[in-house]
Amino acid sequence: MSKNDANTSTENLPEQMQFRRDKLGALRESGENPYLITTCRVTAHAREIVDNFEQFEEQEVTVAGRLMARRGMGKVSFADLSDKTGTIQIFSKQDQLGETSYDAWKGLDVGDLVAVKGQVFKTRTGEISIRNSEWQLHAKALRPLPEKFHGLRDTDMRYRKRYLDLMTNTDVRETFIDRSRIIRCIRKTLDDLGFLEVETPLLNNIPGGAAARPFITHHQALDLHLYLRISPELYLKRLIVGGLERVYEIGRNFRNEGMSTKHNPEFTMMELYQAYTDYHGMMEITEKLVSEACLHVKGTLSITYQGTPLSLEPPFKRITMIEAVKQATGINFASFMGSDEEAKKHTKELELKSRTTLTKWGDILNACFETYVEDKITQPTFVIDYPIEDSPLAKVKPGTDGRLTERFELFIDGREYGNAYTELNDPDDQRRRFEHQRAMREAGDEEAQLPDEDFVEALEYGMPPTGGLGIGIDRLVMLLTDSPSIRDVLLFPTMKPLGF
């Protein structure tokens, strides 16, 4: 914004910024430029002092942080200093600091970064405080902070200037601490199970492993179009072929699609692949990952998400897609398994959510599920056995005449949290499925998957029977931090630039 451009000059500044610049200028002139300071020996943090007062009482500590509030009383004054752990009160007295130092202290502004050395004590009213005996300015806040009581409310500015959100709104800080703890918990759980954490390319020649429109970029030296990955799946399965047996990756996927409270163009996925197991094994590991993450940050498996009580206690409910649709609509797709004609008869009596005309048994079953079941699932539920049409990388479920695959998705409170299947390891079948995807693509389905011949070649060397699972980390964090929007769990969500 043009406002910002002017602020390095000292003309036309809002007056509060001018006052602060003047104070900084005076410091520089008197040889006390705070920006020359490089280190500080911090000996304690706010939270540990407050939590362990008995140990700290009358001990001398040095704390550092940001001044969040000031209460002057004349020749004594109080200030709240906030560091990464919390806030502690600083008590300053002219008698102790001397007139010069005390006057300089009074000249500080809310937002300034300072270090304070002094003894820990309790004030008359019982507030644990530090008796300021020596202090140092680390950096001047040249701009006033958002209001202390209401904090920063404007959602636009909270996302664009997350540092202000973090310094003002403590619950936001908690959310991102929880996010880190959830991811650490997932890593630990998988590491303990013998999984190897790996990293695979974000720059792909063929964006595979999911149905989504990719971002396109360009490599100058090779004069090559590259795509940001939409999923790491095909790389991770190559590692199973390579004999690593248990691998996982936590990383960013990029999908060039719409944005919403549940979708950001870049988002974090956890994908894992485990040899010698199937989608039942993936259900068990999903239950373990979700419930342990929940226990880790909430201390209980009974939570509420946006007012809805939920129990993340394993085992989660399991229901086949056919059974779920039967219960919701009365239509039993198993009684006309694979018959496109029979299925089409039912589309007339239903109002299905779909942008295209549905002609296949599997597509109609899936549309019934999405229309009548999906958003009505509240408690954690594995919906299992998906039609083959939308599952080109999953193994066929025996006894279903090739119509269903061994796949599940985990739904909680109407949202999808995970997707898993028994991995297709028959290279000839995989090649046929890719061909089918190619045909759909040529027929106009922009999101049909692209054939990856190198991946099929890898399967020709032999991939053991394998289970694979993907969990959307952002959505899991939303669930476990009771956040209504994905933007609340991304430090810097994708935003349109201001101006033009």
Add this chain to the structure above:
RNA sequence: GAUCCACUAGCUCAGUCGGUAGAGCACUUGACUUUUAAUCAAGGGGUCCGGGGUUCAAGUCCCCGGUGGAUCACCA
């Protein structure tokens, strides 16, 4: 992409029927040696998101545009 809502001081928000732009916090000056949304007194601070229109007169009404939010659509 569609619809609705929001945008006013650094921040949080009022602003009536179209008639001179308001409050709290923050800031400046002064008082105050245990406050904690400190208190008291005085003061300064505005591109009312941008552009156009109607009108004697627009923060307010109309049109176009920007950003955000919600819902829908899209999105396994």
